[in-house]
Amino acid sequence: MKATITKDSITNEQLNELIDIVKKIHGFDFSDYTEASFKRRLARIMMLKKLGFYDLKHVLVNDPDFFQEFLEEITVNVTEMFRDPAFYKALNSQVVPYLSTYQHIKIWCAGCSSGEEVYSLAILLNEEKLNKKSFIYGTDINTGVLNEARKGIYSLRKIKSYAENYLFTGLPGSLTDHFTMMYDAAAIHSELKQNTLFSVHNLISDTGFNEFQMITCRNVFIYFEIELQYKILDLFYKSLCPLGYLCLGNKETIRSDAFRKKFKVINQKENIYQKIGS
Amino acid sequence: MALDDKIKLRWKESRILLLGGSAGSFKILFRLVKSLPVNLNKTVIIVIHRKKNFFSEIERLFGENSRMLLREISDKEPIVNNTIYIAPANYHSLVENEGYFSLDVSEPVWYSKPSIDVTFESVADVYKEKVTAILLSGANQDGATGLLKLRQEGALTIAQHPEDAEMAEMPQSAIDINAAEYILRTTDIFELLEDTN
Numbered sequence: 001m002k003a004t005i006t007k008d009s010i011t012n013e014q015l016n017e018l019i020d021i022v023k024k025i026h027g028f029d030f031s032d033y034t035e036a037s038f039k040r041r042l043a044r045i046m047m048l049k050k051l052g053f054y055d056l057k058h059v060l061v062n063d064p065d066f067f068q069e070f071l072e073e074i075t076v077n078v079t080e081m082f083r084d085p086a087f088y089k090a091l092n093s094q095v096v097p098y099l100s101t102y103q104h105i106k107i108w109c110a111g112c113s114s115g116e117e118v119y120s121l122a123i124l125l126n127e128e129k130l131n132k133k134s135f136i137y138g139t140d141i142n143t144g145v146l147n148e149a150r151k152g153i154y155s156l157r158k159i160k161s162y163a164e165n166y167l168f169t170g171l172p173g174s175l176t177d178h179f180t181m182m183y184d185a186a187a188i189h190s191e192l193k194q195n196t197l198f199s200v201h202n203l204i205s206d207t208g209f210n211e212f213q214m215i216t217c218r219n220v221f222i223y224f225e226i227e228l229q230y231k232i233l234d235l236f237y238k239s240l241c242p243l244g245y246l247c248l249g250n251k252e253t254i255r256s257d258a259f260r261k262k263f264k265v266i267n268q269k270e271n272i273y274q275k276i277g278s
Numbered sequence: 279m280a281l282d283d284k285i286k287l288r289w290k291e292s293r294i295l296l297l298g299g300s301a302g303s304f305k306i307l308f309r310l311v312k313s314l315p316v317n318l319n320k321t322v323i324i325v326i327h328r329k330k331n332f333f334s335e336i337e338r339l340f341g342e343n344s345r346m347l348l349r350e351i352s353d354k355e356p357i358v359n360n361t362i363y364i365a366p367a368n369y370h371s372l373v374e375n376e377g378y379f380s381l382d383v384s385e386p387v388w389y390s391k392p393s394i395d396v397t398f399e400s401v402a403d404v405y406k407e408k409v410t411a412i413l414l415s416g417a418n419q420d421g422a423t424g425l426l427k428l429r430q431e432g433a434l435t436i437a438q439h440p441e442d443a444e445m446a447e448m449p450q451s452a453i454d455i456n457a458a459e460y461i462l463r464t465t466d467i468f469e470l471l472e473d474t475n
Contacts, residue, residue, distance in 0.1 A: 036372035
């Protein structure tokens with residue numbers, strides 16, 4: 001019989017205890033995160049840092065530096081450029097023509113992680129000659145990933161898989177046209193970085209900060225309980241200009257009847273919505 | 279191996295039928311989906327390894343040939359009886375205590391997203407002994423630890439007989455770590471699942 005690595009799993013009581021500690025000591029509220037994936041993340045941290053439950057509790061209480069690491073590992077920062085190419089196709093044909101009628105296009109990319117989606121949008125707008133009048137705000141709760149986002153430098157291994165996505169978007173040329181290649185990495189062209197700004201924002205506790213023509217928040221809601229999703233949908237609704245667009249992830253449908261009345265479906269499959277009413 | 283009364287009883291008492299497979303599992307999954315009766319009185323969850331960006335015909339093919347309602351899992355989708363759910367590409371599929379699915383885009387497991395281990399472990403956590411899980415043909419070890427967790431939680435765990443699997447590694451890995459309570463020939467798997475009286 002082969003030896004197996006069984007991850008330490010956590011009981012629901014232990015989970016609640018940790019959530020409580022993090023809330024009281026560090027001011028981050030994870031109580032409305034979906035339980036199953038949160039538990040997996042905790043098990044992952046315990047494995048990576050070789051900590052048992054009591055050790056984890058101990059460092060969360062006593063080691064102030066540990067919390068930043070914890071925050072970076074507990075949130076999922078897996079992202080891709082042009083993830084779901086069909087989404088970018090739909091955006092280009094169904095949304096960009098309307099965006100182009102605005103004098104200034106302000107976009108909020110909420111939960112932007114290491115910036116891949118922000119730069120994907122920047123490339124898309126650049127191809128449509130809209131980059132000069134658009135501005136993209138990327139926000140995340142994680143300072144670490146935002147620093148990566150600001151650099152706009154990605155490993156060649158990643159670029160290779162992003163380039164494959166790019167091919168499926170129908171955009172001209174190839175992804176690498178927008179990058180300067182280095183030894184083992186690639187840097188996004190500086191003109192694509194120009195009209196972007198990355199800053200810390202916590203969707204759970206912070207308020208809106210501008211009015212936008214479009215908000216994208218893709219594959220963030222999957223980590224939130226339904227009630228929290230509604231709260232954030234309300235924040236997005238208030239942060240959009242009349243007829244502004246909201247783009248959720250591929251599998252993130254607006255399920256609430258109340259919000260279904262406030263958003264018109266632009267693309268059912270890609271979950272692109274338009275704000276109606278004001 | 280003939281099916282004993284114990285396995286039949288536990289199958290009947292299950293609320294969830296969990297099916298996992300990779301390379302070489304498509305055909306048997308297709309036939310299983312086709313054979314399941316509309317009033318199975320269980321929820322079926324299928325995790326099959328699949329690539330992103332390739333428009334998949336699985337939902338359409340399975341849907342057109344299934345008598346049960348069939349859906350691709352989307353986020354916070356309620357888990358309904360007499361329905362077949364398929365894990366989408368490029369996400370891990372999890373189940374929540376409150377009776378719905380949630381999705382996760384975190385790192386692949388065994389180079390796979392969806393990973394069978396992830397869904398199996400999550401279902402084990404919530405549904406425990408109310409599950410019948412079957413691990414089918416595949417060319418890597420994904421699913422073995424998930425099946426073990428299910429077994430530890432009291433689920434009925436079955437591996438397809440490696441000689442019957444087009445790719446033996448996946449069921450064999452589960453057998454090697456003693457995760458499969460039963461090792462069934464393909465014909466026995468069909469006989470068991472068709473026994474719904």
